[in-house]
Amino acid sequence: MDIGIGLPTTLNIAGPDLLAWARRAEDRGFATLGTIDRIVYPNYDTLTSLAAVAGATTRIKLFTDILLAPMYPPVWLAKATAGLDAISGGRLTLGLGIGGRPDDYAAMDRPFNRRGALMDETLVLLQRVWAGEPVGGALPVAPAPAREGRVPILMGGNSEAAIARTVRFADGWTMGGGGPDQAASMVQRIRHAWREGGREGEPRLAALVYYGFGDLSASATALRKYYGFLGEWADRIVESRITKPDQAVSVTRAFEEIGIREVMFFPTIPALSEVDALAEAVL
Numbered sequence: 001m002d003i004g005i006g007l008p009t010t011l012n013i014a015g016p017d018l019l020a021w022a023r024r025a026e027d028r029g030f031a032t033l034g035t036i037d038r039i040v041y042p043n044y045d046t047l048t049s050l051a052a053v054a055g056a057t058t059r060i061k062l063f064t065d066i067l068l069a070p071m072y073p074p075v076w077l078a079k080a081t082a083g084l085d086a087i088s089g090g091r092l093t094l095g096l097g098i099g100g101r102p103d104d105y106a107a108m109d110r111p112f113n114r115r116g117a118l119m120d121e122t123l124v125l126l127q128r129v130w131a132g133e134p135v136g137g138a139l140p141v142a143p144a145p146a147r148e149g150r151v152p153i154l155m156g157g158n159s160e161a162a163i164a165r166t167v168r169f170a171d172g173w174t175m176g177g178g179g180p181d182q183a184a185s186m187v188q189r190i191r192h193a194w195r196e197g198g199r200e201g202e203p204r205l206a207a208l209v210y211y212g213f214g215d216l217s218a219s220a221t222a223l224r225k226y227y228g229f230l231g232e233w234a235d236r237i238v239e240s241r242i243t244k245p246d247q248a249v250s251v252t253r254a255f256e257e258i259g260i261r262e263v264m265f266f267p268t269i270p271a272l273s274e275v276d277a278l279a280e281a282v283l
Contacts, residue, residue, distance in 0.1 A: 001256050003282050004032030004063060005275065006208075006266030007053065009044040010226050013270040015052075018044065022053035024272050026060040028279035032093075033057075034065040034208070034264045039104040041226065047080050054088040062092045065208055065264050066156040066176055068099040070118035071108045075141060077122065078129035081151050082142040090146030095174045095206070096123075097156030101229060116161055123169045126151075154206055163189055167197035172204030174262075179240060180254035183207055187259050205260045209251060211242035212268035213277045219243070219268035241268060245281035252282055 005025050007018055022033055033053055035046045050062045062084070069077060085092040098115045099105075105112040125135065130150045132140045145151045154174040155166040166173045173190045175183045187205060194203045212219030220238045227234040242248050248265065255263050265282070267274050 001252065002031035002262045003252065004034050004061070004065075004262060004264040005030045005278060006034040006036065006065070006264060007044075007049055008267045008270040009035055009046070009049050010038070010041065011222055011267065011270040015044065017270070018049060019053060019056040021270075021272060021275060022056050022060070024275045026057045028275060029283050030060060030275075030279065032061040032063045032262070032264065034063040034095075034266065035067075036208075036266065037064065037066060037068045037099075038101070038226075039068075039071060039107045040101065047084060050092070051084055051087070054084065054091065060091070062088060063206075063264065064093070064095050065154075065174055065206065065266075066095040066097040068104065069094075069096040069122050070098055070115045071104055071110050072122075074122040074125040075129065075135060078126045079142040081126070082130055082145045085145040085147070085151045086143050088146075092145075093152045093154060093171075095154045095156055095176075096170075097162075097176060119165065123153075123165060126153075127169070152204075154204060158186060163193045166190060166203065167193050167199060170203075172206070174206040174208065175260075176208050177210075177237065177240075179209070180207075180251065180258055180260075183255065183260060184258045191259075204262070206262035206264060207255050207260045208264045208266060209242055210237070210240070210268055211248060211265045211274075211278065213243065213245065213274060214269045214271060216243055222268045245277065248278060248281045 037046045098119050102112045129142050130145050153170040154172050155170045156174050156176045223238045224234050227237050252263050
């Protein structure tokens with residue numbers, strides 16, 4: 001089981017302190033650093049953050065869990081992610097999803113009602129650019145990624161379309177919130193589709209949970225602020241967060257039992273002590 005930790009990019013933290021968080025996570029032995037993605041929110045940009053922490057670390061893997069791919073110009077996204085993977089020495093995995101906020105798409109001048117089609121178009125173009133094919137000119141537009149001409153992809157989402165994209169384009173699937181009980185049925189659906197689609201081996205499976213061990217009031221406030229657009233559902237997200245070390249241990253075991261091999265703990269409190277507390281609980 002690989003245990004990762006999210007960067008507090010959506011929380012009230014000074015930019016340089018993100019680098020300290022990343023170094024502490026690597027020193028404590030976490031496998032991965034992760035990010036979540038929004039546009040209309042005062043968070044740190046996903047790829048900028050991962051590029052910065054890639055330079056501040058040497059071993060820990062990097063994971064967009066998830067990046068809302070259809071919101072971005074696809075050629076730029078292919079170029080940026082290929083470069084980040086190459087510069088980091090092959091540490092990047094792209095978790096990709098379509099998102100559900102019209103304001104994010106409006107801010108990027110991308111059509112919200114075409115986000116599924118945009119995702120499919122983006123996935124095709126990513127493969128072409130990473131393989132070195134020219135697009136729009138005679139020369140390739142991006143450096144080669146570090147590993148076999150592509151960056152690993154995990155798809156997010158629970159729809160049939162998301163499952164189909166997982167089988168066609170991805171190395172596996174990532175669950176963007178919810179507990180092991182919710183994930184279990186999706187794991188079965190992904191594995192069945194993987195076999196039916198003729199994919200070899202097993203899909204790579206990951207899951208995201210929120211945690212906060214310190215100031216629980218501040219933790220709840222941070223989640224309600226970020227997920228306020230969901231109304232009452234935001235309270236369910238608050239209630240589902242991990243608040244005690246023994247809960248972190250039990251949820252990790254429960255995910256492992258259903259076949260998930262990567263668990264990402266995303267912080268709701270930006271104190272470095274949260275990195276240490278989680279490490280002591282689950283590593």
